[in-house]
Amino acid sequence: MIVAGGIDVGVVAYNTLRMDGTVDVDTWLRSEADCGKGWGPDALRTVSNYLHEEFGVTWVVLSPSARNHRAIAAYRQAGSLSG
Numbered sequence: 001m002i003v004a005g006g007i008d009v010g011v012v013a014y015n016t017l018r019m020d021g022t023v024d025v026d027t028w029l030r031s032e033a034d035c036g037k038g039w040g041p042d043a044l045r046t047v048s049n050y051l052h053e054e055f056g057v058t059w060v061v062l063s064p065s066a067r068n069h070r071a072i073a074a075y076r077q078a079g080s081l082s083g
Helices: 041-057 071-076
Strands: 002-004 007-014 022-029 057-059
Touching: 002 041, 007 041, 022 071, 041 057, 041 071
Parallel strands: 022 057
Antiparallel strands: 002 007, 007 022
């Protein structure tokens, strides 16, 4: 869960850890009003660090829709996307 001010505002999730050190990660925020507050990038950095430290993950794969400009911006802010 992504929690801010004691309120559940979203979820960050990952799937099966692959043998090559990669994992797919996704984030969701509960509403449009919760966007733009830095919670998504913070959650992504937190889960990425956890996955690296606990399981040796070296690559986090993100697959946002090309239409989801907010997710792409959040992933870039987290340092997870280039371009």
